[in-house]
Amino acid sequence: MGGFQTDAELVSRALAGSDTAFSRLVERHQSAVRGFLRRALGSGWAEADDVAQDAFLAAWRSLRSLRDPTAVRPWLCGIAWRKAQDRVRASRRGAARDSVWLETVDLPSGVSHEDRLSLVAAMADLPADVRACVALCLADGWSHGEAALALDLPLGTVKSHVARGRARLLKALGGPDDA
Structure with a gap:
């Protein structure tokens, strides 16, 4: 038990520049922070883990702002x-930008109000990165290369996201998959 260090001791070592001490703090509290985020966000594990990672990076950068080194867990959950x-x-x-675009986009003649609502719902259901690719390439007329650069995604990923998004939007409008 001689190897156990309190949060306050780890904070002190981390403030002195020890990456290892901060890593131990993260290991000690990551499960609580990630569990909290999964419940708070009500989304999948991946999003909660992404937010947790952002929170831990922010905590490392702002460690000097921790007023009570014995209260690391609440401080981390606050940042999270x-x-x-x-x-x-x-x-x-x-989502609001996507909705505005979908409400103002010139759809081909004959697209009913119901189809427009189906399109809005289908767009909202797309994963964020697919929705971004669809919005840039299909709505704004960007090339796949321009979207890849703007979104910092590989070109092939953008192409597959656009194809997948287009297929899901067409299906929402009663396209070939429903015929």
């Missing part, structure tokens, strides 16, 4: 909560 709120706000802004 703020990062989760940022993610939710960004997601809402993206």
Whole structure:
């Protein structure tokens, strides 16, 4: 038991520059932070883990702001909560932009109001990276290369996201998959 260090001791060592000490803090508290985020976000594990990673990076950068070294877990969960709120706000802004685009886009003549609503719902159901590729390439007329550069994704990924997104949108409009 002589090897156990308290959170306060690990914080002190991390503040002195020990990456290992901070890593031990993360190992000790990551399960609580990730569990909290999964429940708070109500989304999949991947998104919660991404937000947790952002929170741990922010915690490392702002370790000097920790007022009570014995309260690492609540401090980390607070950072995680703020990062989760940022993610939710960004997601809402993206969904609002997509919705505005879908409401204003010139669809081919004969597309009914119901089809437009189906399209809005189908777009909202696309994963964020697929939705971004569809929005840039299909809605805004960007080339696959331009979208790959803007989204920092491989060209092949953008092409497959656009193809997959187009197929799902067409299906929502009663396209070939439903015929």
